[in-house]
Amino acid sequence: MSIPPATQAIQTIESVFEQQLISEITANLKADQKSISSKFFYDAIGSDLFDQICHLPEYYPYRTEMNMLPKIAADMAALVKQPIELVEFGAGSLTKIRILLKSINMIQSVVPIDIAQTHLQKAADALARDYPEVAVSPIFADFTQPLALQSHNTLPKLGFFPGSTIGNFNREFALQFLQRIRRTLGDNSQLLIGVDTKKSAQVLHRAYNDQAGITAKFNLNILSHLNHIANANFDLQKFEHYAFYNPHFSRIEMHLVSQVEQSVVINNKPIDLHLGETIHTENSYKYRPDEFIHLARMAGWTIQQEWLAEDDMFSVFLFDAL
Ligand SMILES: C[S@@+](CC[C@H](N)C(=O)[O-])C[C@H]1O[C@@H](n2cnc3c(N)ncnc32)[C@H](O)[C@@H]1O
Structure with missing residues (x-):
């Protein structure tokens, strides 16, 4: 069996990107x-500060989801019977991917996507070093824009969107985003997503x-x-x-x-x-679990399994592509 390549070069789209970003920033600062x-x-300092936030006593979402993930990963290991590719949107420091990799040995390929290029490259290199048997192919991109995975394999995809980053979008955009990643990930895909609850x-x-x-x-x-x-x-x-x-x-x-x-x-x-x-x-x-399941259903995802933290502090859902 051939050994998959380690970290492949990040696909840089910087210059076009920059001009679009500056116009977007100016327009938003001129609005009412x-x-x-x-x-x-998420520049280098922002990415580091976010990692510090995750360890604050008051910041329950990170801690709660991290405590849930080992059990979720074990449940998923029993469900995943064939080799898959894991695609994380807004992958950050790749801390949560590591928990999945520990239990789900069917993950053959990992595609972490993030807008913070240096932070992503560093985290991806470290992951590739620690898991030489897994192909790690980071993509530097804005996940709010249409995105092609350009996969070199036909492995079924497991989308991963933890940390309640979906909560940063309003409902309309969350629906569009879920529809778009349904198309990006393709038929036979699944989506594991962490969503913060009302409290x-x-x-x-x-x-x-x-x-x-x-x-x-x-x-x-x-x-x-x-x-x-x-x-x-x-x-x-x-x-x-x-x-x-x-x-x-x-x-x-x-x-x-x-x-x-x-x-x-x-x-x-x-x-x-x-x-x-x-x-x-x-x-x-913040979403009630039934609200989020309904939203995902409208975007082409059907619920397969749901995990709720103690006192309903956080929710994680596994959806199948409809
Ligand atoms: C809240 S952090 C979550 C990090 C990690 N997934 C976790 O759950 O711990 C959000 C991550 O998404 C990335 N991000 C935010 N907006 C993005 C965008 N539009 N496109 C790509 N990545 C983005 C940030 O750089 C950051 O790493």
């Missing part, structure tokens, strides 16, 4: 409710307003990332982190609040901000 897409959190607003509030101030640093770092990639001059001292649960939309909203009247230049264009005006940086939608 200013916003910056949460995908810009006490106080628990939610604490999770996004930690005592150590790491979430605030993470939120503010998005401005520093824009200073680098979009030729902007945000002064981080002039903004404050603000996160709250909006029960009307069942979502946490993260904003950056301007502490003064100010004008910021971005890509040679001025953006004016009033004292107290906010830039909306992230949503994190």
Whole structure:
């Protein structure tokens, strides 16, 4: 049997990408409710800060899902009877993939997709070193855009989307995303997805307003990332982190609040901000399990198995392609 290649070169699409991104950033900062897409959190510093958030006592989603995964992986090992390719969307540090690889020995190939190129490459190289029998083929891409896997194999795909990253999309976009990955992953595919649940607003509030101030640093770092990639001059001292649960939309909203009247230049264009005006940086939608199963069904996925953490703190679903 031939040994699969280790990490293949990341498919770089940088230059086209950059121009599109800068136009997108400027347009969103000129809207009535200013916003910056949460995908810009993840430069090298943002990726490291996210890893720190995962270990905060208040941040229950990471801890809860990590505690659930060994049992899920064992249940899945019994279900997966043929070799498969695992495709993770927004793969980050690949910590969760490792738990699946430990139990599901039918995973022959791993395709981690992420927008944070350096972080992804480092994590993929380490995974390839630790699992030489598994092909690791990272893709540097924006998963909110149409994506071709360009697989060199015909293995059935298992999509993996943990961490409730789906919660960053509004319902309409979540539906479109689930439809799109259904097409990308193809017939006979499955999707393992972690989704945060509705719960006490106080628990939610604490999770996004930690005592150590790491979430605030993470939120503010998005401005520093824009200073680098979009030729902007945000002064981080002039903004404050603000996160709250909006029960009307069942979502946490993260904003950056301007502490003064100010004008910021971005890509040679001025953006004016009033004292107290906010830039909306992230949503994190929370779902009841039946709501999410219904949404996935509309996108072409049918429920195969569901796991709920103690006190319904977090949910993980395995869906089959319809
Ligand atoms: C909340 S972290 C989750 C990381 C990992 N999947 C986990 O569950 O621990 C989100 C990850 O998605 C990546 N990401 C965010 N937006 C993205 C986008 N539009 N396209 C590709 N990757 C994205 C980030 O770089 C980050 O690694």
